[in-house]
Amino acid sequence: MIYLDNAATTYPKSENVYRALDEANRENAFNSGRGSYKAAREATAIIDDAKNKLRKLANASDNSDVILTPSITVAMNQILQGLDFHRGDIVYMSPYEHNAVARVLHLLEKRIGIIVKELPLLPDTLEIDLETTKYLFAKDKPICVCCTHVSNVTGYILPIKEIFESAKRYNSYTVLDTAQSFGLIEIEKDWKIDFLAFAGHKTLYGPLGVGGFINYHNHMLQEVIVGGTGSDSLNLDMPIIGTSRYEASSANVVAVKGLSVALEEALLKESYETEKELLKYLVDKLQEIDNIRMFLPPEDKHIGMVSFVVEGYKSEDVGMILDEDYDIAVRTGYHCAPNIHKWLKDEEYLGTVRVGLSKFNSRKDIDLLCDALEMLCS
C-alpha cells in the first residue's frame, strides 16, 4: 500500500516507537500514581517525562500544566466545555476548524446560548483576513478565539501570532488546535496561547490513544469528565489544584511511553524540510495533470497535504479507484471540517481528494500517485 492519508493518522511510526509500545505493554502497563509500589511509580515517571517533553515542544513555562487525555477530541471538549461561558458570549473560530472544535461550539450554542462567529477569509487566497478580523473583534468582542494551526483540508498555515495578538487586546481566551502541526511547526513563545491541544498520533508520530492540552496559564476549567483520580478519594468533587482535576481514570501509560519516544524524534526542522520538499514535488506534479483542480494556499503558508478535485468525478470515486486499482490510500470527502467547503465550493464533488504526507513518504510514492491520476484523467 502507498499510504497517503497521513493527515488522518501518520503511518508508519518509527521502529523505536513500536518497540517502546511493546515494551510498555509488557513492563509498564500499571496504574500510575495510584499504587504504593515501584512499578506504579515507574509508570508515573514515564508520564512526567512525556509531560516535560511536551511542555518544551510547546515552548511553555515549567509551571504550565500539561494534561494528557485519550485524544485531542476529548482535550477540545475539556477545554471548550470547561471554559465558563455564558449566554451571549461571543466565540470566534476560523472557517478551517475541525468538528472537534466546530461541533463542541455548536453544542454550547444550543445549550448555553453562546454566539459562534467565523473569522473572515480573503476570497482569493482563502487566507485569514486579518484586517477584517481586527474590525470584527472591535465590534463584537471575543470571549474566546479558536484556531487550528494548520488546516486539515488544505494544509494552510494560519497566522496564529497575529490572530491571537488581536484577540488578546480584548482579553479573550485563545485556543490552538495543533493536530496537524505539533512537532512539525515551531510554537513560538510570544504567540499568546492559553490552550494548545494536540494529538499524539498525527504530526507527532506517536501512537493512537493519547492526546492532550497545554494549559499555559493554568486557567481553571469546569469539570467535563469526572471520576477516580487515585487521590483525595473520599472527596466527591474533583481536585481543585493540579492536573488530576482533568485526568480522571487510569492513564494510558503505554500510549504515553510510545508518545514519549516519538517526542524524542520530533525534529521540527528536519521533518518540516522533508515534508516541504515532498509537498513541492507533489504540487508540481499534480499541476501537470489536466482536470485536477487543487485548493492551494500560498506556498509559504502551506504544509503537510494537498486537497484537490478531479473534474468529472466525485471525490469518493477517485479514492475508490486509487484504492482498488493502485493500492493507494488517500482520504476523500469533507475531512470532518464542516465550514471550509462553502469557500472551496467542492460540494458538487462531495468534498476533496486529500493527499496527506509524512516524513516517511518518498518521491516514488508521489510518482505512483500521479501516474495513477494521469491514467484516470486521460
Added chain:
Amino acid sequence: MIYLDNAATTYPKSENVYRALDEANRENAFNSGRGSYKAAREATAIIDDAKNKLRKLANASDNSDVILTPSITVAMNQILQGLDFHRGDIVYMSPYEHNAVARVLHLLEKRIGIIVKELPLLPDTLEIDLETTKYLFAKDKPICVCCTHVSNVTGYILPIKEIFESAKRYNSYTVLDTAQSFGLIEIEKDWKIDFLAFAGHKTLYGPLGVGGFINYHNHMLQEVIVGGTGSDSLNLDMPIIGTSRYEASSANVVAVKGLSVALEEALLKESYETEKELLKYLVDKLQEIDNIRMFLPPEDKHIGMVSFVVEGYKSEDVGMILDEDYDIAVRTGYHCAPNIHKWLKDEEYLGTVRVGLSKFNSRKDIDLLCDALEMLCS
C-alpha cells in the same frame, strides 16, 4: 515483583494479547471508517468483530449498540451525563460505587439538582438490604439505579438481578458497572440492564485505552463528548442514529484489537474457578495471622480481592513495607470508592490494604505475601 494489584489493572496479559497489540500497532493503526481504502476498512472490521464479542459476553441482543470509549470512566460519564435528568430526579447508587459513578452523580447533583440516594446495607454483612431497598423505591421512586457488579474494595458480588428487578417496577434506568466482573462473572439475560459499562484492562485482561458500554435498548443519550465522526461531516450536530453519536474522534483500533484477542480468551467459568480457589486460599491464610482484620463478604458472594487492615499500622505503611522489603505490589487507601468506608470504619487506617487477584496469580504469590505479613505482625 509479586503483583497483587489486579483490581487496578490486571497484569500480565496473555502473550497473545501482547502480540496482537504489537501487530496492530505495526499493521492496523489506521483511521477506521474514515478512509475509503482497504487498511481503513480492515480497522473497521477489527472494531466490529470486538463489538460482536462484547455483545455476546454481555448477553445482549444483536441489535444492542456497543459503544467503545477510551475508558470505563468516559463510558460512565457518557451514560450518566447523557441521561436526560431533571431537577428533583432521584438517582440511587450502591454505597460500593467507584468515583467514576459517585463523582459523576455528585456533579449532576450540583449542576442539575438531581437527588442522589444510597442503597441500604445490612449492618452485619454489608450486603445490600433488598427489603429496605424495595421500601425506599416505593417511597422515593427511582429514575435511575446505578450499581457496581463487584465492589472494588471488598470483592462483594452485588445482587444485581434483584436490585434491577425492583428498580424496573418504577421504570427506572439501570446502570451496571462491570469493571471488576466482566469476563469473570456471567451476565444473565434476565437482569433487566439498560447500560452495562466495562473496562478493557481489568477482568477482561485486555490493554489500557479501551472501555465502553452496552446500550441494551439503544436509549438515546444527550451528547457529552462531541467531535468528528468521519461521517455526515457538514452537519454540526452529532449523528442521531448509530454508535458514532457516542464515538467522536479516531478509534483506538490497536487497543480494540488487543481487547478482541483477550475476549477470545475470556473463559468465564475457568477464570472464575481459578480465582475463587485462590481467594479461598488467601482468606484462609490471612485468617491465621494475628492483627489482620479482613472485610469479608459472605463466601458465596465474594470474588477477586480481599481488603484488610493491620492493627497498629496505617494501610499505606503496610503497602510501603510490602513493596520495599518484599517487592510485593498491593494497593492501599480508599480505592476511589468514597462511600463504603463509613461502613467499613477503616478511616483510622487511612483505608484498606487490598490484595487483588488475577487468574495468573499462584498459591506461591499468596504464600510470599502471607509470610511477609506474618513477619510484619509478629
